[in-house]
Amino acid sequence: MSALKFGNFVFDHGARLLKQSGESVHLTAKAFDLLTLLSTKAPDAVGKKEIHARLWPSTFVSDVSLTTLIFELRTALGESARRPRFIRTVHGFGYAFQGDSAQNPAADEATPFCIIYEGREIGLQRGENVIGRSRDCRVRVDITRVSRRHARVTIDGDAALIEDCGSRHGTWVGTTRTSGRVRLRDGDHIGIAGIQMLFRILGPGEGNVPTE
Numbered sequence: 001m002s003a004l005k006f007g008n009f010v011f012d013h014g015a016r017l018l019k020q021s022g023e024s025v026h027l028t029a030k031a032f033d034l035l036t037l038l039s040t041k042a043p044d045a046v047g048k049k050e051i052h053a054r055l056w057p058s059t060f061v062s063d064v065s066l067t068t069l070i071f072e073l074r075t076a077l078g079e080s081a082r083r084p085r086f087i088r089t090v091h092g093f094g095y096a097f098q099g100d101s102a103q104n105p106a107a108d109e110a111t112p113f114c115i116i117y118e119g120r121e122i123g124l125q126r127g128e129n130v131i132g133r134s135r136d137c138r139v140r141v142d143i144t145r146v147s148r149r150h151a152r153v154t155i156d157g158d159a160a161l162i163e164d165c166g167s168r169h170g171t172w173v174g175t176t177r178t179s180g181r182v183r184l185r186d187g188d189h190i191g192i193a194g195i196q197m198l199f200r201i202l203g204p205g206e207g208n209v210p211t212e
Helices: 029-041 048-055 063-076
Strands: 004-006 009-012 017-020 087-090 094-097 110-117 120-125 127-132 151-156 159-164 171-173 189-192 195-201
Touching: 029 048, 029 063, 029 094, 048 063, 048 094, 063 087, 110 151, 120 127, 120 151, 159 171, 159 195
Parallel strands: none
Antiparallel strands: 004 009, 009 017, 087 094, 110 120, 110 195, 127 151, 151 159, 171 189, 189 195
8 A cells, every 4th residue: 555645744653653744753553553443534524433443453442542643643743732733633522634735635525415404505425424513513503412423424335324423312314213324315314403404415516515
């Protein structure tokens, strides 16, 4: 596999080498393992349970160990939790790698799918698009009855699949409350805690879908 390029970094997980502008960047063995796991799973988010299982198999460690490792990795990449550039926190779940779209096109690839909410067309990217109250959600709904991670729409090939994330008030497609993954069709109405959205598949020339 070729080295991954993002920003002014080059990461070769086979050689276990991270370089910034041609200079080697020091990482501990666990930090290399974490960056390898997150980057190979991108654009999907990786849950804390999976990270623990991969990095500390058959060993109990507290969440502090993972938090410390994330801090080490972010420091090496020149970012912080408040201003993440490459390592995104998925609140209540885990972490995701988000490299530059020019070097990692799958992470930011535009699709014809969008959600219309409050008159805005919000473009959906390939992989996971979370709907909820948290600031890092793709579709943010800042209303208290909406869970922080309420639902997610996964774009997989030509399919858009919606599922509830264990919210209290549920996720609806039309008049049916979802159970498991449900494939969305053009024009489907989505209900999030009683808040209505519209799912669209835009054809050529139907408008510019912002990826905010």
